Amino acid sequence: MEAFYSLANGLTVAIQPMNLLFALIGVLLGTAVGVLPGIGPALTVALLLPITFKLDPAGSIIMFAGIYYGGMYGGSTTAILINTPGESASMATALEGNKMAKAGRGGPALATSAIGSFVAGTIATLGLTFLAPYLVDIAVSFGPEDYFALMCVAFVTVSATFGDSPVRGLTSLFIGLTLGLVGIDILSGQSRLSFGIPELYDNIEVTTLAVGLFAIGEALYVASRRHIQEEKLEPVRGSLWMTKEDWKRSWKPWLRGTAFGFPIGALPAGGAEIPTFLSYSTERRLTKHPEEFGHGAIEGVAGPEAANNASAAGTLVPLLTLGLPTSATAAMLLAGFQQYGLNPGPLLFADQPNLVWGLIASLFIANAMLLVLNLPLVGLWVRLLAIPQPWLYAGILVFATIGTIAANPSPVELIMLTVFGVLGFLMRRFDFPIAPVVVGLILGPIAESQLRRALSISLGDPMVLLQSPISATLLAIALIALVLPFVMKGMGRFKAVED
Amino acid sequence: MSQFRKSLWRGALAAAAVAGFVTSAAAQMELKIMAPAAPGGGWDQTARSMQQAFTQAGIAKSVQVTNVPGAGGSIGIAQLVNNSKGDGNQLMVMGYVMVGALLTNKSPITLDQTTPIARLTTEYEAIVVPADSPIKNAKDLAAAIKADPAKVTWAGGSAGGVDHIAAALFAKAAGADPTKINYIPFSGGGEALAAILGGKVTAGISGYGEFESQVKAGKLRLIGLTSATKTANVDVPSIKEQGIDLEIANWRAVVAPPGISADQKKALTEAVDKLAKSKEWQEILKAKGWEDAYVSGDAFTKILNDEIARTKEVLTAVGLVKS
Numbered sequence: 112m113e114a115f116y117s118l119a120n121g122l123t124v125a126i127q128p129m130n131l132l133f134a135l136i137g138v139l140l141g142t143a144v145g146v147l148p149g150i151g152p153a154l155t156v157a158l159l160l161p162i163t164f165k166l167d168p169a170g171s172i173i174m175f176a177g178i179y180y181g182g183m184y185g186g187s188t189t190a191i192l193i194n195t196p197g198e199s200a201s202m203a204t205a206l207e208g209n210k211m212a213k214a215g216r217g218g219p220a221l222a223t224s225a226i227g228s229f230v231a232g233t234i235a236t237l238g239l240t241f242l243a244p245y246l247v248d249i250a251v252s253f254g255p256e257d258y259f260a261l262m263c264v265a266f267v268t269v270s271a272t273f274g275d276s277p278v279r280g281l282t283s284l285f286i287g288l289t290l291g292l293v294g295i296d297i298l299s300g301q302s303r304l305s306f307g308i309p310e311l312y313d314n315i316e317v318t319t320l321a322v323g324l325f326a327i328g329e330a331l332y333v334a335s336r337r338h339i340q341e342e343k344l345e346p347v348r349g350s351l352w353m354t355k356e357d358w359k360r361s362w363k364p365w366l367r368g369t370a371f372g373f374p375i376g377a378l379p380a381g382g383a384e385i386p387t388f389l390s391y392s393t394e395r396r397l398t399k400h401p402e403e404f405g406h407g408a409i410e411g412v413a414g415p416e417a418a419n420n421a422s423a424a425g426t427l428v429p430l431l432t433l434g435l436p437t438s439a440t441a442a443m444l445l446a447g448f449q450q451y452g453l454n455p456g457p458l459l460f461a462d463q464p465n466l467v468w469g470l471i472a473s474l475f476i477a478n479a480m481l482l483v484l485n486l487p488l489v490g491l492w493v494r495l496l497a498i499p500q501p502w503l504y505a506g507i508l509v510f511a512t513i514g515t516i517a518a519n520p521s522p523v524e525l526i527m528l529t530v531f532g533v534l535g536f537l538m539r540r541f542d543f544p545i546a547p548v549v550v551g552l553i554l555g556p557i558a559e560s561q562l563r564r565a566l567s568i569s570l571g572d573p574m575v576l577l578q579s580p581i582s583a584t585l586l587a588i589a590l591i592a593l594v595l596p597f598v599m600k601g602m603g604r605f606k607a608v609e610d
Numbered sequence: 611m612s613q614f615r616k617s618l619w620r621g622a623l624a625a626a627a628v629a630g631f632v633t634s635a636a637a638q639m640e641l642k643i644m645a646p647a648a649p650g651g652g653w654d655q656t657a658r659s660m661q662q663a664f665t666q667a668g669i670a671k672s673v674q675v676t677n678v679p680g681a682g683g684s685i686g687i688a689q690l691v692n693n694s695k696g697d698g699n700q701l702m703v704m705g706y707v708m709v710g711a712l713l714t715n716k717s718p719i720t721l722d723q724t725t726p727i728a729r730l731t732t733e734y735e736a737i738v739v740p741a742d743s744p745i746k747n748a749k750d751l752a753a754a755i756k757a758d759p760a761k762v763t764w765a766g767g768s769a770g771g772v773d774h775i776a777a778a779l780f781a782k783a784a785g786a787d788p789t790k791i792n793y794i795p796f797s798g799g800g801e802a803l804a805a806i807l808g809g810k811v812t813a814g815i816s817g818y819g820e821f822e823s824q825v826k827a828g829k830l831r832l833i834g835l836t837s838a839t840k841t842a843n844v845d846v847p848s849i850k851e852q853g854i855d856l857e858i859a860n861w862r863a864v865v866a867p868p869g870i871s872a873d874q875k876k877a878l879t880e881a882v883d884k885l886a887k888s889k890e891w892q893e894i895l896k897a898k899g900w901e902d903a904y905v906s907g908d909a910f911t912k913i914l915n916d917e918i919a920r921t922k923e924v925l926t927a928v929g930l931v932k933s
Binding site for chain 1: 648649654655658676677678679680681682684685688714715716717760761763768769770774792794795796797801803804805807808810811823824930
């Protein structure tokens with residue numbers, strides 16, 4: 112109950128007109144940078160830190176929270192409309208969302224993403240309010256072996272992103288895993304597959320790969336098809352808003368997405384990508400409309416979008432309770448706290464209750480503001496699709512390039528972007544799915560380094576993977592998820608024979 | 611008015627303008643500071659804090675901060691040496707981590723090619739153990755390492771970084787073989803801290819700032835800092851005072867491009883000298899919890915060369931650099 116009183120106190124801090132203004136500036140900035148590929152919320156907060164030095168601590172931290180949540184919204188808008196995920200966490204959204212937009216259902220896709228983000232953000236912020244102290248104990252007890260087991264679950268479920276052919280899907284996944292090896296190996300400090308090019312020492316940037324494969328590849332593909340047949344895009348077909356059917360199909364994915372996003376986001380090495388893919392594959396399995404997946408199923412947008420925003424709130428659990436920054440943006444928020452002489456950690460809730468609860472309350476407000484801002488914009492955003500294709504795709508090429516160069520000012524990065532763009536074009540041309548490449552790049556290095564860490568700690572004993580209860584449970588889930596489809600198939604055949 | 615008088619007037623005006631320009635020349639410096647890392651990290655924060663103090667104290671007219679991330683600063687230093695040669699307005703932030711990164715990355719560019727200006731701040735490394743660990747002090751930890759270095763697991767930052775080097779030096783000072791240490795690198799962002807809090811490893815090593823709030827809350831036990839003597843902000847004697855001969859600090863400094871004239875070097879050094887003494891800079895140090903370690907000129911060049919030699923020795927010993 113104490114949390115309620117504290118939260119009410121926090122609301123009185125957050126609702127002061129100046130702080131509301133800061134929250135508004137934050138969400139506007141956040142949405143703007145989320146829309147541009149490459150420029151994420153972390154960079155924005157970094158650039159603003161010296162400017163906000165003179166401001167009141169509560170106000171600027173509330174603004175940073177707005178940027179953080181706003182960035183998560185903005186990234187999905189471009190993912191849906193022009194197949195260009197603003198950051199890796201909105202990649203799963205692009206899979207179905209862009210198909211929906213092409214079928215004239217961009218309106219409902221944006222709406223389910225905005226409302227789902229709001230629902231997930233609100234539930235997850237409630238979770239942050241009441242569960243943070245308990246959740247953090249579990250999060251800290253997650254060891255390297257448990258992360259490895261979680262990655263195994265993720266690997267088994269990514270097959271949902273494979274499209275129709277497992278062989279093509281696996282080929283894509285292995286391209287991604289290979290790209291994941293490039294750079295300095297975190298455990299030994301030796302460089303692999305980097306051919307002495309210093310830019311490759313830092314591993315391949317996920318956004319460069321995603322923007323290259325998705326945006327540049329798409330632009331090249333569309334250009335190559337133009338002489339055959341010009342694709343006519345209708346910005347709106349049917350209702351601009353979500354129909355009753357859309358609501359019915361969205362609410363469960365929102366809740367399930369939140370259930371994936373919040374706890375995994377709270378893990379120190381959890382991140383936002385894994386829950387979005389887990390959510391996508393779950394929805395694909397549970398849907399009553401499997402034929403729509405791959406052609407624009409609303410569940411495939413609703414789930415990952417909710418997971419994405421819930422994980423953003425989850426990240427704040429270790430940040431506020433332990434002072435553990437678990438994402439680039441969280442690290443910037445931490446720097447922001449320290450700038451005002453505040454040390455997030457076990458003592459922060461006791462030392463600075465007004466600030467912490469003001470921040471949590473402002474997350475609720477930022478969330479509501481984003482919904483109010485974004486829903487009326489849906490109609491405007493879908494008009495983007497009415498822009499003649501050559502102009503639209505030329506614009507995408509310009510923004511994708513500027514975003515990449517802004518994040519990493521180096522010619523090598525630009526060459527990589529182009530190479531990945533050509534790769535994306537070829538994969539589209541020959542019908543290979545694109546998402547598994549990015550999934551491989553994200554999951555491969557995590558799985559590898561966590562396994563090696565676990566073995567290093569256990570002095571080389573592989574049994575450590577089964578001795579930890581969390582890891583043993585997760586590995587069992589992975590095994591069941593792997594075997595079950597085959598068993599079901601076999602049972603089906605068995606039944607057929609029996610009949 | 612005669613022609614003569616007119617030209618006299620003009621000359622006087624011009625002279626006045628020149629004089630005005632000369633007196634304010636120092637304040638008119640237009641500096642560029644490169645942070646050879648992505649926004650948000652320690653080097654970036656140092657560069658942006660310098661920008662803030664330089665302009666607020668009126669030492670420079672404008673300061674532009676650029677980020678060139680990648681490979682522990684190897685990409686940034688390559689740009690500084692290749693593209694900014696002879697530019698008397700350019701500075702680059704760097705630190706101890708870059709010394710190791712250039713060696714492990716076999717960078718063709720070395721710090722000898724830059725013009726050292728000054729060391730700004732320093733942060734001591736802290737060794738911590740989980741609160742319920744049987745290890746109570748540096749002697750206990752040294753004994754455990756001497757018994758079997760592989761059984762003592764260390765969690766810290768990237769391989770070859772200052773944490774790794776400090777762990778190797780601790781083992782060496784404890785009388786164990788530094789090549790046998792079981793050091794487990796974590797990527798930044800608190801992953802190492804989570805592993806220590808969760809009791810997955812024997813000990814953790816990183817800058818004290820990373821552990822401070824956990825130590826104060828009683829969740830971690832501080833074994834000691836790697837300073838020469840006990841510092842004011844902790845209750846525990848330094849590791850060296852506990853009888854283990856280990857002294858290391860993670861410092862940050864600024865260097866200038868190669869090929870600048872002696873006058874340009876002097877102007878830059880004077881500007882940074884003024885910065886270090888300014889009220890604005892001192893306030894930033896206090897707010898960020900950075901320890902002032904200002905050394906400029908030849909004294910800094912000597913420190914830099916000593917650190918390069920020692921780091922090369924340690925990294926060769928742990929097998930990260932092939933001699």
